Amino acid sequence: MLIDLSDILSVDGKTKELKMPVSMDSFESKLGSFPVVEKQPLDVVITNTGKKVLRIEVKGKVSLALPCDRCLKDVATEFEIDLEKEVDMKTSEEDRIKDLDEINYITGCSLDIEQLVHNEILIHWPMRVLCKEDCKGICSHCGKDLNEGPCSCEQESPDPRMAAIRDIFSKFKEV
Ligand SMILES: [Zn+2]
Ligand SMILES: [Zn+2]
Known part of the structure; x- marks a missing residue:
């Protein structure tokens, strides 16, 4: 316009x-x-x-x-x-x-x-976007939304691959 x-x-x-x-x-x-x-x-x-x-x-x-x-x-x-x-x-x-x-x-x-x-x-692009402050994210194994309850995957320490994906996301935003 x-x-x-x-x-x-x-x-x-x-x-x-x-x-x-x-x-x-x-x-x-x-x-x-x-x-x-x-x-x-x-x-x-x-x-x-x-x-x-x-x-x-x-x-x-x-x-x-x-x-x-x-x-x-x-x-x-x-x-x-x-x-x-x-x-x-x-x-x-x-x-x-x-x-x-x-x-x-x-x-x-x-x-x-x-x-x-x-x-x-x-x-004004936000540094981070969260649906809610304590969003639990998705399971890195099965992809289930953990806000809807735990999945049946075995509990283990946070998957480093998931952290890597998050890093890529945040790097992406700084461009
Ligand atoms: Zn969320
Ligand atoms: Zn899972």
Whole structure:
């Protein structure tokens, strides 16, 4: 969803308020593909503060289904979008990207809301996702969800292979 900024840019002091729906149905990144389970239209306020500087404010919420780190069950995880940025439209696109921690959601004279939401989700990606604090995870032998009760595998010390899988998961997130 693109917002054309050219009319705001042409009048100093002009403000534009919009309700923008989030069109993505899933969040796609190198972390994987995660379905959007809840979304609200975003409140977008764009103000021309003069000298071709725009203040962009975006507020809203998007929830994604992320797998629990231990049992892999989907956990609805809310991402709060609350961004306020001043963008100097005088600078070239290249400089702008360098200056303002990679503002890649403004191209030419339009603001790409989906890209902005994508960035915000990535910035706020949780370090860990648990369906509940004391999630027991799944048995590394039979795959049973141990939250539903013990499995019939013999009790033994935690399987090092399972720890390795968890490590891979957490490394994956740091990328
Ligand atoms: Zn869990
Ligand atoms: Zn088992």
